[in-house]
Amino acid sequence: MAPSPLRILPRIHPGNAHFWQGGAAGELRFLRCAACRTWLHPPAPRCPQCLGRELAPEAVSGRGRVVSFTINHKAWVPGEDQPYAIVLVELAEQPGLRLMSNLVGCPPEAARIGLEVRVRFEDCGEAFVPLFEPVDDP
Numbered sequence: 608m609a610p611s612p613l614r615i616l617p618r619i620h621p622g623n624a625h626f627w628q629g630g631a632a633g634e635l636r637f638l639r640c641a642a643c644r645t646w647l648h649p650p651a652p653r654c655p656q657c658l659g660r661e662l663a664p665e666a667v668s669g670r671g672r673v674v675s676f677t678i679n680h681k682a683w684v685p686g687e688d689q690p691y692a693i694v695l696v697e698l699a700e701q702p703g704l705r706l707m708s709n710l711v712g713c714p715p716e717a718a719r720i721g722l723e724v725r726v727r728f729e730d731c732g733e734a735f736v737p738l739f740e741p742v743d744d745p
């Protein structure tokens with residue numbers, strides 16, 4: 608695996624712990640509306656579709672596809688390894704459920720729109736950072 612870009616880690620609180628700590632159980636979790644079953648990301652106090660307030664974390668499959676990407680070649684901070692690929696991934700569960708992350712487990716130039724990916728987690732202590740790697744099974 609290529610070296611990871613330097614991580615600036617989040618402050619964990621009750622509103623985001625499901626997302627940042629789901630990786631401890633190998634799960635990518637987003638809030639989901641109990642009324643209309645819409646997934647939300649980033650977290651919000653109400654469902655954007657039905658304005659429902661009954662939201663609870665649920666795990667997605669972790670599978671998705673790259674819908675946009677860029678390759679970073681600039682060292683923004685000392686010690687950062689580049690180049691690396693920044694990807695926007697749309698999760699398989701719902702159109703528009705998207706997550707910005709890094710592509711790992713392959714050279715950055717392997718990034719392309721439509722690339723099928725799956726989540727893996729980088730254990731950063733309190734936070735488990737979701738990253739994506741290409742799916743190589745048929």
Ligand SMILES: [Zn+2]
Binds near residue numbers: 640641658659
């Ligand atoms: Zn809803």
